[in-house]
Amino acid sequence: MKQFLLATFLTFGLQFAGAKEDLQNISLKVTDKGFEPSEIKVKPGTHVVLKVTRITDDTCATQIQIKEKKIKMKLDKDIEATVDLGIIKKGDIRFACGMDMISGHIVAE
Ligand SMILES: [Cu+2]
Structure with missing residues (x-):
């Protein structure tokens, strides 16, 4: 029983510590070559916020969509859009x- 309680407290404690999440703002541009960078590496468990700016009209990417997160946002030219992805799992x-x-x-x- 004592062990069970200890385990419960530990789990709670870890979850509490997890509330101090790692927040990472990542800048992304839409150029005539597409999204730059097109590959972004993060640590699992990171709260990722994309800051996306479309800097060209020579692209069809006037929107960004992340199907997995059910996000679709308009990208106005030269205006930074904030796309909050929440916590990223592995x-x-x-x-x-x-x-x-x-x-x-x-x-x-
Ligand atoms: Cu397109």
Whole structure:
């Protein structure tokens, strides 16, 4: 019983510590080459916020969508859009233009 209680406290304590999350703002640009950078590496458990600026009209990426997170946002030219992805679990998250052609991904490993 004592051990059970200790384990419970430990779990609680860890979750509490986890509330102090790692927040990472990542700048992304949409250029005539697509998303730059197109590959982003983060540590699993990181709270990722993308700051996306489209700097060209010569692109079809006037929107960004992240299907996995059910996010779709308009990208106005030269205006930074904030895309909050929340906590990223281990794995790969794809982001793409509104038509799912131009894309990039976030790798958490
Ligand atoms: Cu497109």
